[in-house]
Amino acid sequence: MKQEQTNKKWYSGMLNTEDWWAAWLGLFLVALGLLFIWDIDAVGWMVKPKIWEWTDLTSDFAWSKLWKTSSDAYSHWHPLSVLALSYFVFLLMTGTGAFFMKWNLKKFIYAFTIIFFLTFTVWILGHEAHFAAVDATVKGKNYFEIYHLSWGLQLGGGFAFILALITGLIIGNTGTTMAEKLKEAAKPEWFIKAAIVLLGAKLAIMSMKAAGFTYELTAAGAAAAFVAYLLFWPIVYFIGRKYFGLNRNAAAVLSSGISICGVSASIATAGAIRAKPAIPVAVSTLIIIFAMFELIILPPAYVGIAPNEPIVNGAAMGMTVKTDGADAAAGAILAELHHARHLKQTGENWDKDSILSAAILTKIWIDIFIGIWAFVLAIVWLRKVENRSDKKKIPKMELWHRLPKFVLAYLVAWFGLTALFYFAKDIAPAIKEGAHLVQGSFRKFLFMLTFLSIGIITDFRKMRGMGKLTLLYAIALFVIIAPVAYLVAWIFHHGMLPLAE
Amino acid sequence: MEYILGYRHPHWIITGNGIDIRHTELKTAETLLAEEIRKKFPDQKIEVYLRFDMKTIPQWFHQYQNHYFNTILYI
Numbered sequence: 001m002k003q004e005q006t007n008k009k010w011y012s013g014m015l016n017t018e019d020w021w022a023a024w025l026g027l028f029l030v031a032l033g034l035l036f037i038w039d040i041d042a043v044g045w046m047v048k049p050k051i052w053e054w055t056d057l058t059s060d061f062a063w064s065k066l067w068k069t070s071s072d073a074y075s076h077w078h079p080l081s082v083l084a085l086s087y088f089v090f091l092l093m094t095g096t097g098a099f100f101m102k103w104n105l106k107k108f109i110y111a112f113t114i115i116f117f118l119t120f121t122v123w124i125l126g127h128e129a130h131f132a133a134v135d136a137t138v139k140g141k142n143y144f145e146i147y148h149l150s151w152g153l154q155l156g157g158g159f160a161f162i163l164a165l166i167t168g169l170i171i172g173n174t175g176t177t178m179a180e181k182l183k184e185a186a187k188p189e190w191f192i193k194a195a196i197v198l199l200g201a202k203l204a205i206m207s208m209k210a211a212g213f214t215y216e217l218t219a220a221g222a223a224a225a226f227v228a229y230l231l232f233w234p235i236v237y238f239i240g241r242k243y244f245g246l247n248r249n250a251a252a253v254l255s256s257g258i259s260i261c262g263v264s265a266s267i268a269t270a271g272a273i274r275a276k277p278a279i280p281v282a283v284s285t286l287i288i289i290f291a292m293f294e295l296i297i298l299p300p301a302y303v304g305i306a307p308n309e310p311i312v313n314g315a316a317m318g319m320t321v322k323t324d325g326a327d328a329a330a331g332a333i334l335a336e337l338h339h340a341r342h343l344k345q346t347g348e349n350w351d352k353d354s355i356l357s358a359a360i361l362t363k364i365w366i367d368i369f370i371g372i373w374a375f376v377l378a379i380v381w382l383r384k385v386e387n388r389s390d391k392k393k394i395p396k397m398e399l400w401h402r403l404p405k406f407v408l409a410y411l412v413a414w415f416g417l418t419a420l421f422y423f424a425k426d427i428a429p430a431i432k433e434g435a436h437l438v439q440g441s442f443r444k445f446l447f448m449l450t451f452l453s454i455g456i457i458t459d460f461r462k463m464r465g466m467g468k469l470t471l472l473y474a475i476a477l478f479v480i481i482a483p484v485a486y487l488v489a490w491i492f493h494h495g496m497l498p499l500a501e
Numbered sequence: 502m503e504y505i506l507g508y509r510h511p512h513w514i515i516t517g518n519g520i521d522i523r524h525t526e527l528k529t530a531e532t533l534l535a536e537e538i539r540k541k542f543p544d545q546k547i548e549v550y551l552r553f554d555m556k557t558i559p560q561w562f563h564q565y566q567n568h569y570f571n572t573i574l575y576i
Contacts, residue, residue: 267565
């Protein structure tokens, strides 16, 4: 696979890095949604799963029982045509990115096609009534009663996420050549970053609905992330040095990886202090595998421990689960579990995205801090560790290169749409409709792609031979990071409740 | 003046402008580079842009972070 050296000018990487392409894809979809201003529905064709029941389906099969279009404007289309269009548009968008990033296009198209249809199949299967239907009436419908169910897991959309994860893990850990081929297009960070940009559109809608809540969520997220950050890093560094005998470089890379934001932070730190690349590779392998355990264990655990603190749970998730992809995935499962439980118990329909946004916002703040922290470490290492104050410096441009561009796109989507809502009130309903569609089905499908891709790239066999690091990681994560993150999240978020749908 | 910095176990590698330096310690590799440049340009102050070779990081990493920091050496 070809790789580019892209890091010198301020505009370097705009066309050939995944971070920038996540920003472009997200903003492109937001822009498509804005066409509603001129009465053009350019996004309503996107597929959206329906809740279905297998005996009902097999007794009288129809594709239309399984999925529909996102808006009524395309409802007369045949479901298979809608699926084909959704596939081609996603392939065109991601394929364009792959082309500019100089990936092997043939391999990418092959892998993406399989991943797309596998993800779609799992998405639909996950909405079978016995898994997804919740025994409550929403918008005049109770699928539990409609299908006369005698039992049901009542997990809402959460079951589809879990199923995608399990499917990906089976593929990624069976040792087949298929897993290797699919890795060409299994890009959880790319997919989730694009999805997070779309979540910026959702935040704009939330701002319009409840500006106070959105402001509080943002400010509390920033404060919590900052406090947690300053606590985690020195503690993990100290333990790594004192009790596990790690050298300075390994301890610093591990501390950043486990306490800040996973793989990105470990590579940024390794780059800043110029540790040998084997160190961030080993640490990142651990991070990815542990993130899998976190996203399986923590959502149900948090719901069980604090069922009435969904926002605290979401914020804690953002500070505990490493990598954007795993955090967003865990936040999405958490939101679905909380939503389904609350709906079943009270009949009230919470806005799930309030909980997901709590998880994402803390992570976004942490992402912003990565570059600053890495830059500080680079200077400390040059001045104090290497003691080379007069001969060498870090170009300030590196700060810009460390700033995640998808975060900029997220902020552009959020504040741009909010400004439009505020200053162009006559077209606000059209903007809201477009933004709602884009951040709905598109974002959920990107989440599904993320779940499947995380599973595919997580190979548990890679943990062999990393005993000491694994032990330190496990201790730091479950004894220090998770409890401290929860405490900090509780201090800044307790009492906050999700918005009503 | 620009050079490329990479790593292939167990060596840090600095290449460019006809120079190829390999050493297990980065600091030593940079010192050797400075010596080579001083031989070619005695009595001159040189600013060397040391650009990180992205091929050093496995491709699957790039979705998380693209590159190490670049640095500037003053010789």
